[in-house]
Amino acid sequence: MNFALAxxxxxxxxxxxxxxxxxxxxxxxxxxxxxxxxxxxxxFSFVPGFVIVKLLRINELDRxxxxxFSVGLSIAFLMFAGLLINEFGYLLGFSxxxxxxxxxxxxxxxxxxxxxxxxxxxxxxxxxxxxxxxxPRALILTVFPLLAILGAMLxxxxxxxxxxxVLLLAISVLFIAGLFSRKYLPPELYPLAVLMIACALLLSSxxxxxxxxxxxSDIQSEYLILKTAQNSxxxxxxxxxxxxxxxxxxxxxxxxxxxxxxxxxxxxMDATWVFKILFSLIxxxxxxxxxxxxxIHVGRKYAFISAFFFMAEATFYSEIPGLARQMVGELFxxxxxxxxxxxxxxxxxxxxxFIIFSAALVTSHYTLAEIFLFFIFLTSIVLxxxxxxxxxxxxxxxxxxxVLMFTWYIxxxxxxxxxxxxxxxxxxxSQQSEFLNPASxxxxxxxxxxxxxxxxxxxxxxxxxxxFTQALIIIGFVGLVTKRIKIQVEKQYMVLSVxxxxxxxxxxxxxxxxxxxxxxxxxHILLFFLAPLGIMGGGVLVGFMSKRKQEPAVSILLLIVxxxxxxxQTGFVYELAGSDSWSLPLSLHRxxxxxxxxxxxxxxSQDVFSAYWVSAxxxxxxxxxxxxxxxxxxxxxSHSMIYPDYVNILSxxxxxxxxxxxxxxxxxxxxxxxxxxxDTWNTSELSPIFDTMNKIYSNGASEIYENGSLQIAGS
Numbered sequence: 001m002n003f004a005l006a007x008x009x010x011x012x013x014x015x016x017x018x019x020x021x022x023x024x025x026x027x028x029x030x031x032x033x034x035x036x037x038x039x040x041x042x043x044f045s046f047v048p049g050f051v052i053v054k055l056l057r058i059n060e061l062d063r064x065x066x067x068x069f070s071v072g073l074s075i076a077f078l079m080f081a082g083l084l085i086n087e088f089g090y091l092l093g094f095s096x097x098x099x100x101x102x103x104x105x106x107x108x109x110x111x112x113x114x115x116x117x118x119x120x121x122x123x124x125x126x127x128x129x130x131x132x133x134x135x136p137r138a139l140i141l142t143v144f145p146l147l148a149i150l151g152a153m154l155x156x157x158x159x160x161x162x163x164x165x166v167l168l169l170a171i172s173v174l175f176i177a178g179l180f181s182r183k184y185l186p187p188e189l190y191p192l193a194v195l196m197i198a199c200a201l202l203l204s205s206x207x208x209x210x211x212x213x214x215x216x217s218d219i220q221s222e223y224l225i226l227k228t229a230q231n232s233x234x235x236x237x238x239x240x241x242x243x244x245x246x247x248x249x250x251x252x253x254x255x256x257x258x259x260x261x262x263x264x265x266x267x268x269m270d271a272t273w274v275f276k277i278l279f280s281l282i283x284x285x286x287x288x289x290x291x292x293x294x295x296i297h298v299g300r301k302y303a304f305i306s307a308f309f310f311m312a313e314a315t316f317y318s319e320i321p322g323l324a325r326q327m328v329g330e331l332f333x334x335x336x337x338x339x340x341x342x343x344x345x346x347x348x349x350x351x352x353x354f355i356i357f358s359a360a361l362v363t364s365h366y367t368l369a370e371i372f373l374f375f376i377f378l379t380s381i382v383l384x385x386x387x388x389x390x391x392x393x394x395x396x397x398x399x400x401x402x403v404l405m406f407t408w409y410i411x412x413x414x415x416x417x418x419x420x421x422x423x424x425x426x427x428x429x430s431q432q433s434e435f436l437n438p439a440s441x442x443x444x445x446x447x448x449x450x451x452x453x454x455x456x457x458x459x460x461x462x463x464x465x466x467x468f469t470q471a472l473i474i475i476g477f478v479g480l481v482t483k484r485i486k487i488q489v490e491k492q493y494m495v496l497s498v499x500x501x502x503x504x505x506x507x508x509x510x511x512x513x514x515x516x517x518x519x520x521x522x523x524h525i526l527l528f529f530l531a532p533l534g535i536m537g538g539g540v541l542v543g544f545m546s547k548r549k550q551e552p553a554v555s556i557l558l559l560i561v562x563x564x565x566x567x568x569q570t571g572f573v574y575e576l577a578g579s580d581s582w583s584l585p586l587s588l589h590r591x592x593x594x595x596x597x598x599x600x601x602x603x604x605s606q607d608v609f610s611a612y613w614v615s616a617x618x619x620x621x622x623x624x625x626x627x628x629x630x631x632x633x634x635x636x637x638s639h640s641m642i643y644p645d646y647v648n649i650l651s652x653x654x655x656x657x658x659x660x661x662x663x664x665x666x667x668x669x670x671x672x673x674x675x676x677x678x679d680t681w682n683t684s685e686l687s688p689i690f691d692t693m694n695k696i697y698s699n700g701a702s703e704i705y706e707n708g709s710l711q712i713a714g715s
């Protein structure tokens with residue numbers, strides 16, 4: 001009886017694989033809108049990894065772990081299978097190896113073959129079963145991302161952020177329900193709640209504008225790298241990018257070359273939406289994985305609260321969406337933590353998953369890989385000194401990660417990633433003479449320490465709540481070290497937490513270190529380790545004041561601190577108060593034009609149209625192009641495919657030579673402001689530049705002038 005049931009379940013698995021296999025072919029070749037994107041994204045982002053989990057017989061995982069491992073292994077599979085197709089596709093006769101036909105045939109076939117092998121080797125493949133009694137409440141949780149999508153659409157169309165304000169209030173109410181009511185938010189739904197909150201926060205930011213928004217980060221450069229690979233349907237690791245070492249460094253990352261090219265071509269999805277939607281969904285899995293990591297050590301409720309704290313910090317949804325490679329890299333960083341901290345996984349499976357996720361992290365984000373190496377290296381050393389070596393973090397694993405990292409960084413893209421690591425180290429060393437100068441730590445550090453004055457009373461209150469969260473982390477750390485925390489924390493996790501606190505101290509104290517990746521991003525990554533300390537700190541603080549009924553008191557304390565913290569971080573309070581705000585989703589309609597265009601990297605349609613005109617009509621390699629800094633760093637790079645070194649920065653002293661081109665964007669025309677590298681000017685101050693020039697393009701908000709004969713592309 002049991003054998004027959006097992007065979008039936010195994011057949012269902014194989015039938016499901018075959019059905020999805022042909023569904024992918026049908027939706028792709030018939031190019032069925034929406035269905036092609038939904039079916040393809042689910043299939044290629046989950047099924048290959050699920051097959052790998054079953055092939056490796058990693059049966060120690062629970063349902064949530066199986067899901068996140070399947071997604072992580074699927075994305076790694078796309079990256080590395082895509083790399084092999086890219087490198088050896090020519091041998092199979094494919095002149096464009098990353099185009100649709102070779103990708104869909106090879107990737108789909110490998111997945112199907114894996115599914116058949118699983119069917120033949122396994123007597124019982126368990127498919128997921130869900131508790132139907134939780135379905136109504138689970139369905140309600142899916143409303144959060146839908147509200148985010150609707151809210152973003154209303155902001156784009158009408159500048160109306162009221163739906164997003166309601167969304168943020170609803171998220172706060174959901175968190176409060178998780179604190180106090182097992183009835184309204186059962187612990188079984190904590191993971192889904194975390195995922196839905198993450199999706200809502202990220203989509204509400206990423207869907208603002210129909211174009212890629214940089215949020216002051218690198219995504220415009222990453223977009224250029226992606227389009228370079230996609231346009232040729234081939235990734236060339238040796239592309240020089242006119243000698244721009246920063247672009248070469250980005251080009252060594254599979255997370256922004258091969259992975260998005262595969263998604264874009266398989267799903268027939270514009271590269272812009274791959275970054276804005278698909279990568280946001282990948283990043284949304286990070287707090288879910290961290291919830292699982294933390295649950296092992298602090299329990300479900302504290303893990304849920306820690307995940308909310310992690311997501312409440314503004315960097316998660318207002319800066320990381322401008323860093324495509326970090327969105328992918330963080331998933332593998334979190335999965336590696338889950339691998340090394342999960343005692344249930346057998347040694348052989350642990351090593352296999354560690355190798356796969358390590359290689360994926362190394363090829364996704366060089367700085368995150370360096371940080372992870374730092375953590376596991378120090379942890380292994382500390383545990384050896386304590387004479388408590390860990391079976392989860394072995395010296396061999398550390399050496400393997402080291403070899404993978406430096407081999408990839410040295411032998412791809414002219415060693416640009418390795419050279420960057422050396423240059424960062426040299427920069428930090430050179431800054432040590434400024435140890436007594438507080439300014440050497442950067443503005444974000446000074447703001448966090450309270451040295452920089454707050455621009456308004458609302459900013460002051462916001463900082464108070466931020467300081468409370470930091471104080472709770474410190475209290476939690478002290479409680480962990482002094483063993484005042486009642487929760488039994490393993491030595492390995494405790495060592496990682498201690499190293500994270502030391503790392504945070506070093507970023508604050510060591511001149512120049514915070515500037516190598518930005519303090520906000522460092523703090524965001526350190527919350528992978530520190531967020532639970534803040535929650536445990538609440539328990540320690542309450543324990544000092546009372547010995548009775550501590551859990552309700554801890555929940556009340558965390559409510560008082562974290563809900564206002566979340567509402568300030570998201571910009572909710574600033575928007576209601578009409579105060580100065582950096583929240584793009586909430587305050588787009590009233591934000592300062594210079595901040596919006598120059599600092600956040602918001603792009604207007606008129607600028608995109610004029611940038612397309614430049615790419616179609618100007619021989620950019622021979623023409624002298626002049627534009628302001630925002631055009632150079634955002635518009636012309638991502639939409640004209642012009643390397644930054646080909647664009648000269650406009651100023652009030654510019655003299656345009658013969659055959660020179662001047663590009664003016666929306667900020668220059670509509671607001672009369674020209675953004676230089678360090679200074680700004682009124683457009684009227686530059687008017688003498690145009691006295692001898694001819695206007696050759698205008699769409700009402702963007703203009704192009706030429707001096708002499710226009711260098712037409714291809715002429």
